[in-house]
Amino acid sequence: MEPALRERIESLLKSSRVLLFMKGNKMFPQCGFSAQVVGLLKETGVQFETHNIMADAEIRQGLKEYSNWPTFPQLYVNGELVGGCDIVNELSASGELSKIVGAAH
Amino acid sequence: MIDARDVKQLLLTAFPDAQVELEDLTGTQDHYQAVVVSAAFEGQTSVQQHRLVYQALNDAMKGPIHALALRTYTPSSYAKQGNH
Numbered sequence: 001m002e003p004a005l006r007e008r009i010e011s012l013l014k015s016s017r018v019l020l021f022m023k024g025n026k027m028f029p030q031c032g033f034s035a036q037v038v039g040l041l042k043e044t045g046v047q048f049e050t051h052n053i054m055a056d057a058e059i060r061q062g063l064k065e066y067s068n069w070p071t072f073p074q075l076y077v078n079g080e081l082v083g084g085c086d087i088v089n090e091l092s093a094s095g096e097l098s099k100i101v102g103a104a105h
Numbered sequence: 106m107i108d109a110r111d112v113k114q115l116l117l118t119a120f121p122d123a124q125v126e127l128e129d130l131t132g133t134q135d136h137y138q139a140v141v142v143s144a145a146f147e148g149q150t151s152v153q154q155h156r157l158v159y160q161a162l163n164d165a166m167k168g169p170i171h172a173l174a175l176r177t178y179t180p181s182s183y184a185k186q187g188n189h
Binding site: 033068069070071081082083084085086087090 | 151152155156159160166167172173174175176
């Protein structure tokens with residue numbers, strides 16, 4: 001990966017403690033899986049930011065390689081990949097999600 | 106698009122011990138749901154387990170499969186959560 005792109009990803013990850021890379025945005029998710037994760041994050045009451053990969057082809061491709069994860073949405077807390085839609089669903093069901101996003105600082 | 110049998114074969118090649126349940130969610134051979142139970146997931150986090158599955162599917166994830174709903178279990182965690 002180009003160093004400039006890697007830097008861009010890393011600075012994005014540093015910009016928000018809880019960051020969701022998704023299709024669309026919080027208000028208008030453009031994919032059912034992205035919408036689900038937005039809904040689950042809202043339930044936790046935590047503040048989170050989203051990044052629309054539909055409007056950012058460079059990040060869309062680069063992040064797949066950076067995280068070794070081929071699909072979106074991707075949820076990051078403190079710069080670490082927490083998972084995609086399925087994992088976030090499991091974490092929400094087990095009550096761990098609010099701990100993971102809440103305990104971050 | 107990719108045939109369900111081919112998806113299953115890719116998974117079984119990577120995880121020879123696996124129990125694989127695969128469902129074509131839309132009937133269009135590009136939206137699948139997979140449950141994979143394998144001892145290969147022992148000691149791995151969920152993120153690592155899903156990465157192993159994505160790696161097994163490799164090129165199939167780069168176009169032929171548009172969406173994959175995925176659940177991974179070790180044999181013991183699968184026994185604990187019961188059948189479905």
